[in-house]
Amino acid sequence: MRGTLTATGILLVVLLGYAASCIVRPFRDCWLCDGKGHHRSKRKRKLSRPCGWCDRTGKRLRFGRRAWNKAREKYRAA
Numbered sequence: 721m722r723g724t725l726t727a728t729g730i731l732l733v734v735l736l737g738y739a740a741s742c743i744v745r746p747f748r749d750c751w752l753c754d755g756k757g758h759h760r761s762k763r764k765r766k767l768s769r770p771c772g773w774c775d776r777t778g779k780r781l782r783f784g785r786r787a788w789n790k791a792r793e794k795y796r797a798a
């Protein structure tokens with residue numbers, strides 16, 4: 721019983737830490753272009769193409785933040 725409580729506590733701390741980090745830094749570098757906004761085509765190596773994954777911004781909204789935004793949208797709609 722005590723072990724379960726400790727595990728729950730650790731999980732809660734980790735979740736809170738993740739939530740806080742999502743608030744402080746909602747964006748992370750795009751995995752495809754590495755935060756540059758463009759990436760090299762795999763077939764034509766010299767060609768630099770605008771990144772469609774992050775819409776050329778080089779940044780992607782983090783999963784936690786996206787979930788938070790969705791939740792807020794639902795809350796507002798209700």
Ligand SMILES: [Zn+2]
Pocket residue numbers: 750751752753754755756757758771772773774775776778779
């Ligand atoms: Zn990108």
